[in-house]
Amino acid sequence: MENGASYVAMVLVQLAYGGSNILMKIALEKGLNQLVFIVYRHLIAVLLLGPLAYVLERKQRPSLSVKVMAKIFVLSSLGTTIHLNVYYAGLAYTSATVASALSNVIPCLTFLVAVMLGMEKLSIKNASGRAKIIGSIICLGGSLTFTFWKGGYLIRSLLKRPLISLQDTSKASDVLKHGKENWIKGSLLILTSHIAWSAWLILQAVIYKAYPARLSLTTLICFFASLQSSVLSLFFARNRSLWKLGVNVQLWTIIYCGVVISSLVYYLQTWCISKKGPVFAAMFSPLLLVIVGIFSAVVFKEQFHLGSLIGACIIVLGLYCVLWGKRKESLYNAQLENQKGVADCNTQEISVTTIK
Numbered sequence: 001m002e003n004g005a006s007y008v009a010m011v012l013v014q015l016a017y018g019g020s021n022i023l024m025k026i027a028l029e030k031g032l033n034q035l036v037f038i039v040y041r042h043l044i045a046v047l048l049l050g051p052l053a054y055v056l057e058r059k060q061r062p063s064l065s066v067k068v069m070a071k072i073f074v075l076s077s078l079g080t081t082i083h084l085n086v087y088y089a090g091l092a093y094t095s096a097t098v099a100s101a102l103s104n105v106i107p108c109l110t111f112l113v114a115v116m117l118g119m120e121k122l123s124i125k126n127a128s129g130r131a132k133i134i135g136s137i138i139c140l141g142g143s144l145t146f147t148f149w150k151g152g153y154l155i156r157s158l159l160k161r162p163l164i165s166l167q168d169t170s171k172a173s174d175v176l177k178h179g180k181e182n183w184i185k186g187s188l189l190i191l192t193s194h195i196a197w198s199a200w201l202i203l204q205a206v207i208y209k210a211y212p213a214r215l216s217l218t219t220l221i222c223f224f225a226s227l228q229s230s231v232l233s234l235f236f237a238r239n240r241s242l243w244k245l246g247v248n249v250q251l252w253t254i255i256y257c258g259v260v261i262s263s264l265v266y267y268l269q270t271w272c273i274s275k276k277g278p279v280f281a282a283m284f285s286p287l288l289l290v291i292v293g294i295f296s297a298v299v300f301k302e303q304f305h306l307g308s309l310i311g312a313c314i315i316v317l318g319l320y321c322v323l324w325g326k327r328k329e330s331l332y333n334a335q336l337e338n339q340k341g342v343a344d345c346n347t348q349e350i351s352v353t354t355i356k
Contacts, residue, residue: 007323008274009268010284017263017290019095020257024088029251032302033242034088037254040245042080042226044258045266046219053215061213071207072220079200080225085232087193093186100292102190103285104315106142107322108136109198110282119205120279123330128332131325132279138318140284142311149307201278204270214270222262276326281323286315 028034053061091099111132114120123129211217237243245251272281290312 001086006272006280009272010281011287012280013265013268013272014284014287016260016293017288018100018295020253020261021091021100022293022295023253025091025096025251027093027250028088030249032250033237034085035229035237036242037088037250037257038080038084038229039233041258042222042229042262044255045222045262046226047217048259048263049215049222049267052261053062053213053219057213057216057248061216062280065081067218068207068211070082072211072217073224075200075203076221076224076276077228078196078203079234080221081228083193083196083200084225085229086189086196090186090193093182094190095296097289097293097296098187099190101143101311102187103194103288104139105191106194106198106285107279109195110201110299111136111176111279112340113198113202114277114279117202119277122160124163126329126332128325128328131321131328135318135321135323135325138303138321138335139315140282140318142261142314142316142318143286144314145311145314147306149311178240198282201273201282203298205273205278206276208270212274214274218263218266219269220264225262280326283326286319289315 024037027037087099113118115122121129122132124133208214208217243253256264293312
């Protein structure tokens, strides 16, 4: 039951991230400042999660030492302040689909770092180990295919016009002129943000062992994220008009990301990482590409090349290989534990018989 819940939770996480990518692309184009967004978003999460963490984890929450506090501060810097600010800066130069395609480096990075730190077991002799390696390579190959190979055939959207138009026709020529330059700049920024995110996944698993209170940990991450971005805003978002919000898409984006992403999704990720490890959570990142690709085709009328469709299929195949390997490994570990338990019981029975 717990295994099935982990899979469902991570699929829901990627669906939620897909929605936030679309909303953020719209909100940034409409003038939302990314620092303002990050501060407001995480303040909402602190207000929602703080009371719940205080009440529900009052007895199980361990004492917070300076060392653990410093680790959580660094964790917040990697996963929120650095990752989000750099990611949204890159998103302004690329499409949401390209940004999601580049997120497929996360499983490979996380897997390699986890293996080097001894957090993930890897054996080429076992079928599960080979499946995880092959699946990671397939996922990376699929994301590269999606991004760089156009295939020559354009798959048109079913819509005659986009539901939401982000760019004025007067700016179209300017966008085309600087398209390649912007794409490279945006891609580099997004790749940098994903390196920070991979480190966040790994460090979160380490910190959870020292501070096993999920709601409290998520609340502290959001608090430090808001604090860090507030300090940055003193230098880069000093205009008071940036902090004024009306009833528009910017406000709804902040509310959605504060309630759904920073509160619910962060908690679900912490839960999955504590149960399955950081690599399991990272391996669902390729789904984001497919989800955002479909959303973008409907909302922005993005046109897909044949290479993009083939790349998406390859990514799903790679994800399936990795999940099969993880499943095989889990069943093998459970079998070993059962055998160990039976052996212990037999040993106890022999001891009792001998004493009699």
